Amino acid sequence: MYDVVVVGGGPAGYVAAIKAAMLGGNVAIVESDKFGGTCLNRGCIPTKIYTENVEMLEAIKEFSKRGISVNIEGQDIKKAIKYKNRVTKKLVAGVEGLLKSYGVKIFKAKATVKNANEIVLENGEVLSTASVIIATGSKVSKTDIKGVLTSTEALELEEVPETMAIVGSDFIAIEFAEIFNSRGSKVTVISSTDEILTDIDREVSTALKRILAKKGIEILTNEEADTFVEADDKVIVKIADKEIKFDKVLLALGREANLNVLENLNVKIENGFVSVNDKMETSIKGIYAVGDVTGIDMTAHAAFAMGEVAAQNAMGRKAKFKGQASPKCLYTVPQVASVGLTEEEARKYYNIKVSKFSFAANGKALTESATDGFVKVITDEKYGEILGVHIIGKKATELVNEAAILKSLEVPADEAADIIFAHPTISEVLKEALADINNNSIHTPKK
CATH class of the missing domain: 3.50.50.60 (FAD/NAD(P)-binding domain)
Known part of the structure; x- marks a missing residue:
């Protein structure tokens, strides 16, 4: 027993x-x-x-x-x-x-x-x-159509397809888009929504979309990929009234x-x-x-x-799952990470303050040639409660843990900004964004 x-x-x-x-x-x-x-x-x-x-x-x-x-x-x-x-x-x-x-x-x-x-x-x-x-x-979900892959099958793909369509725009889709783009594939992401990564802050997803486009990744939004047909070792994808041929198609439509x-x-x-x-x-x-x-x-x-x-x-103890401070991470270049509410979500329930600080203004980011991105902090206007932190930039998936700790411990933004951060570190981008909530960021030009 x-x-x-x-x-x-x-x-x-x-x-x-x-x-x-x-x-x-x-x-x-x-x-x-x-x-x-x-x-x-x-x-x-x-x-x-x-x-x-x-x-x-x-x-x-x-x-x-x-x-x-x-x-x-x-x-x-x-x-x-x-x-x-x-x-x-x-x-x-x-x-x-x-x-x-x-x-x-x-x-x-x-x-x-x-x-x-x-x-x-x-x-x-x-x-x-x-x-x-x-x-x-x-x-x-699997399909029997030759050339249409699941994420599991894409991990084992030994040849580099000249062209690849990725149907879906969640975290899995976008990571694979970068992976195959780096290998030399011409990648097209097909999203049924008006943006990619719809469960993260809109400002962050828009910034990432621009960066991916600069790398040559084509992103089609508000499009439905309706049909997949095999034809001469190609896969035909029907989008609206167009039929486009790809060497491989990756389905990334959730689990x-x-x-x-x-x-x-x-x-x-x-x-x-x-x-x-x-x-x-x-x-x-x-x-x-x-x-x-x-x-x-x-x-x-x-x-x-x-x-x-x-x-x-x-085992007879008493415990509850508290997922409010559970981070989300995306391992693109630059990385994306967040914890808490997006600006769109926060505005539904709170009067908020929003601040941002750019990686381009951070000394360590400059030394690492990692100036793309920013940290965005959202707080409750009345109490200074940290409602959400959203990061696009190098080491974002590490930096978000610091934000998650602050949120989990319910440290107000002004108190968090008083913590001494080591210099030079990329973490200082978070400190400056926290300080800028109350216009106290030393390294932000006077507004």
Whole structure:
């Protein structure tokens, strides 16, 4: 009899299993594929290896200005794939090692959740448990049309397509647009909305769109890609009254929950995802759900937090998931990151103040040839509460963690601006943006 059985070994699942074991639980985890889930094997880590290549290539273009001569022979995609596989293999082994070190019993099998106390493995074995945590993640939809790829298939593509269409404009779509553009593909992004990245601040997405266009990435907005047809080793994409041929098409239209393990369970599902409360408990007492399968926040770091919350509650503790200060990160060049409300969202509920500070006015950014971008801070006018921070620029995905800490601890903008930041650092861009809320930024010209 287990205290907790976790179904799924991705970020939410393995963290939940370890946390429950830390709390003294007798814990088992069931995973039918590789540990680490989408993030480690088909998402966060593999794509970041490729986007790091993009950043390195961008940096090399600046070398001649610094008196450094380098000859670039191009990219060996097969070597890049091998490198990616080595890194993910090492991390997968690390996750398994962690689980074993905490005494978590590992079952590599498909499973079905029969009820809150029984998990049935594919070989008929039944695991008895006091609580269940569902962490089965999400998946992409596949198509049988030759040349139309999922993000998983795009990661393994060994040849560089001369032309590629990317249907969708979310984080996955835009990262892949940069990856294949850096490899030499002529990339066209097709968005059904009037902007790319509709869940981030509009001013930031507009700035990124301009930067991507300068790199030669074509972005079509307010367009529906209706039809995909094979023709002479090409894929025909119908857009409005036009038919355009591409060598490859990548579908990046979001992800759907993996619900197969719940087929015999009458658990509440909303909009295709498992419904949970702030304790991560489903409509059935004793059954919890965490990570992508809930659709709440489909990022690995949110999944980590959900996993810890569910594990604590399954072990009799009291914990709640608080996702208001969970960052969003996009690993383009420059990077994009944010935490909290966008300006558009904040204006619906608050009287606000908005300030910005440019990377071009930061000494360290200048030393790194990283002057594209800005930090934007949004606060409540009355109390100075930090409502949102939005960053486009180098190391934005690192810098946003500082903003998330300030927001999580509810530090008012004026107090945050009084913190002494090291100099010279790119982090000073955040400090100056915080100070500029009340016109106290020393390095902003007098208004």
